[in-house]
Amino acid sequence: MQPEIQGVSIVLAGQFNPAMFHPAWFAAQGLIRRQEAEAAETKIVHPNAAVFETEWLQMRVLPNQFHAATTQEPYYEVLRDLVVGVFDLLSHTPSRAMGINRNFHYELGSKEEWNSVGDRLAPKQDWENVLDDPGMSSLTIQGKRPDNLDGYIHVKVEPSRRVSGFGIYVQVNDHYQLSSTPETWVNASKVVDVLSEHWAESIQRSLRIAEKIAGLGAIT
Amino acid sequence: MISADSSLAVVEELFADETSSYPSGTPRKFLGYSRGYNEPAPVEEANLLNLPPEELLIAPNRDAVDQTLEGRVNGTSATLFKSDQLVFIPPRLSTPKKKFRVLQKWEGYVIEVEQDTFFARLVPIVGEGPDQEAEIYLEEIEPDDRILIEPGAVFYWSIGYSDKPAGRERVSLIRFRRLPTWTRRELEIARTKAAKLRDLFDVE
Numbered sequence: 001m002q003p004e005i006q007g008v009s010i011v012l013a014g015q016f017n018p019a020m021f022h023p024a025w026f027a028a029q030g031l032i033r034r035q036e037a038e039a040a041e042t043k044i045v046h047p048n049a050a051v052f053e054t055e056w057l058q059m060r061v062l063p064n065q066f067h068a069a070t071t072q073e074p075y076y077e078v079l080r081d082l083v084v085g086v087f088d089l090l091s092h093t094p095s096r097a098m099g100i101n102r103n104f105h106y107e108l109g110s111k112e113e114w115n116s117v118g119d120r121l122a123p124k125q126d127w128e129n130v131l132d133d134p135g136m137s138s139l140t141i142q143g144k145r146p147d148n149l150d151g152y153i154h155v156k157v158e159p160s161r162r163v164s165g166f167g168i169y170v171q172v173n174d175h176y177q178l179s180s181t182p183e184t185w186v187n188a189s190k191v192v193d194v195l196s197e198h199w200a201e202s203i204q205r206s207l208r209i210a211e212k213i214a215g216l217g218a219i220t
Numbered sequence: 221m222i223s224a225d226s227s228l229a230v231v232e233e234l235f236a237d238e239t240s241s242y243p244s245g246t247p248r249k250f251l252g253y254s255r256g257y258n259e260p261a262p263v264e265e266a267n268l269l270n271l272p273p274e275e276l277l278i279a280p281n282r283d284a285v286d287q288t289l290e291g292r293v294n295g296t297s298a299t300l301f302k303s304d305q306l307v308f309i310p311p312r313l314s315t316p317k318k319k320f321r322v323l324q325k326w327e328g329y330v331i332e333v334e335q336d337t338f339f340a341r342l343v344p345i346v347g348e349g350p351d352q353e354a355e356i357y358l359e360e361i362e363p364d365d366r367i368l369i370e371p372g373a374v375f376y377w378s379i380g381y382s383d384k385p386a387g388r389e390r391v392s393l394i395r396f397r398r399l400p401t402w403t404r405r406e407l408e409i410a411r412t413k414a415a416k417l418r419d420l421f422d423v424e
Contacts, residue, residue, distance in 0.1 A: 002321065004319075005319065030398055030399075031398050031399075032398065033362065033364040033365070034364060035364055055318075071319075072318070072319075072320045073320055073321070073322040073325070073346070073378065073380070074320055074322060074325065074376065074378035074380070074393045074395065075395070077327065077345070077376050077397075078376060078395050078397075078398075081397050081398060081399060082398070084399065085398065085399050088399065200345075
């Protein structure tokens with residue numbers, strides 16, 4: 001099943017200096033094309049936040065969060081390379097955790113299929129006695145990482161607001177805990193290592209999860 | 221006083237998708253038994269800058285759950301920022317209007333560069349098929365990327381449909397990998413290593 005809309009983002013929890021994340025800096029480092037930097041829509045570059053967009057990239061940096069995203073599938077690996085490039089340059093950035101996140105919006109064929117997804121994931125029998133007309137509005141499931149890294153995988157399922165018919169939204173948060181405790185930090189070279197070694201696996205796993213969920217509603 | 225629920229509605233309002241056809245802050249429909257749309261959640265006029273952080277709890281285990289979740293790029297989840305981050309609301313990212321549906325995507329490695337073309341090995345990332353070799357015209361590459369074409373360079377080649385407000389186009393897109401330029405310090409380190417290896421193998 002093909003998603004109607006999809007996207008990927010890489011989010012880091014750490015300590016960042018938003019003021020330096022200007023499109024011109026990315027171009028000066030050779031990380032994006034010069035023309036892209038010139039055409040970028042810069043919403044703010046300030047010590048508290050940097051937000052800009054190019055044709056394929058959405059970037060938002062706050063003092064404690066770095067967030068780079070694209071909704072265009074041809075650019076998934078380009079996004080990864082960009083983040084690898086940034087933190088190869090800024091390898092001493094204090095970092096704590098990283099998420100490789102994927103979003104999917106699927107359009108299901110009918111209301112029955114759509115309701116069936118919710119009923120499979122969150123059966124209503126136990127709710128009927130305490131709620132009138134219960135329905136699933138959001139569900140998050142956590143799983144252990146299948147590799148030997150610290151972290152977890154969160155899968156969130158909700159009705160889609162972006163698909164006009166009977167749509168579901170699946171978000172996979174592939175969370176890597178980089179530091180041993182939430183209070184400590186590691187340098188960002190670990191981000192580069194994880195992205196270089198685990199990207200393809202993460203992307204494929206997220207797709208498998210989303211397809212599995214989207215298929216739950218199939219009426220046989 | 222603003223409740224946790226209405227705080228959620230306010231946050232949703234702030235980061236609502238621009239192209240959503242449903243009122244922001246309103247769960248659209250429920251999956252499961254559904255009788256239609258819910259009534260919009262009441263959105264109180266509130267200045268988030270003045271809200272005590274503890275009143276903006278929007279998820280029970282948010283600290284563990286959301287620290288690496290993205291914002292509302294194309295999703296629907298309202299959990300976005302920790303409450304203590306809401307002292308400053310950055311401009312929101314817009315909802316992308318262009319969609320690209322990839323039919324086939326390869327990772328390519330440049331093997332050889334000729335005057336007007338280059339040869340590359342293509343390994344599929346999306347779509348089926350074996351590795352292939354291809355000859356590609358330099359003209360196919362964006363002028364800004366041509367400087368990157370050399371043996372060993374990596375690129376991504378996608379073929380698919382691009383859906384825009386104006387209609388659907390069939391698109392072929394080649395993008396070369398960009399990694400940081402070498403710094404003077406890195407070049408010095410590389411030269412030092414090369415000199416050591418040269419001495420080790422006694423190369424003139």
